[in-house]
């Protein structure tokens with residue numbers, strides 16, 4: 001019944017082991033305050049639950065346009081940026097044409113390319129997690145019709161060099177996935193709204209609203225108009241549209257202060273973890289860290305026993321014995337530091 005393509009597909013794995021401290025999915029550790037949740041009851045009361053949602057997410061697009069300093073017609077709102085990845089893979093180039101991705105990177109690019117049978121041209125990363133020159137040139141010589149660049153890159157946490165990104169843009173359509181923009185401030189949005197060879201993805205998932213599944217694809221108006229032909233008519237629910245719009249319109253300062261706290265914790269955690277013998281900590285421009293230990297399986301399991309869930313990414317190329325750890329609340333980070341000190345590394 002299923003195609004060979006689908007039979008060969010490996011499902012995207014998420015960490016779901018129940019733990020008190022969840023540092024595995026790069027979420028914002030701060031939930032909305034109770035008082036804000038009560039305000040949302042008023043927002044929900046206004047929804048007509050018997051009606052389909054606004055297919056154009058008009059109000060939310062206006063609000064996001066202000067946030068991103070673009071016009072509403074530069075934005076397509078998606079059910080998380082995962083949905084945008086799918087539309088881009090379907091829309092750009094022919095399906096038999098290849099997709100350039102650095103590796104290791106966010107696995108959904110590969111999952112969706114494989115689901116569609118698109119060839120993948122991998123670019124290997126060097127020890128600083130930058131693209132290896134030869135590998136990049138080889139991938140470009142295969143003439144991919146699009147490239148996905150997670151910038152900062154998940155799971156390595158670094159920004160890629162502007163030169164490499166310019167080189168890729170000269171040869172193929174480039175999608176810059178800025179899921180972690182808020183933790184680094186580097187953006188290609190200004191280019192994306194005037195140049196048809198680049199688009200940017202953003203998401204509300206990493207800044208406190210992961211449950212809503214709201215992402216945005218940003219590009220020129222012509223690009224957004226064309227790719228919107230693929231959009232499922234009611235892809236973002238009315239509740240998600242209304243809540244995202246309300247929070248971004250009224251509580252963006254709160255979100256910004258949480259981001260600032262996470263950035264400060266990133267610095268503190270880096271310093272504290274660097275002091276622990278047996279751990280190598282990498283710099284990060286995102287809301288997570290990559291660490292290297294002697295035995296990642298053992299450390300990952302020992303942390304679970306202590307109620308702390310992290311992401312063991314040892315299965316990824318060149319990342320043997322590496323663990324990805326999201327930055328949590330101060331007390332969660334303290335628990336992590338104590339736990340790592342107790343585990344014999």
Ligand SMILES: Cc1ncc(COP(=O)(O)O)c(C=O)c1O
Nearest residue numbers: 080081082106154179203205215
């Ligand atoms: C680089 C990157 N892009 C996209 C996503 C998914 O974002 P969303 O929740 O908007 O689908 C993630 C989630 O981990 C990510 O790391």
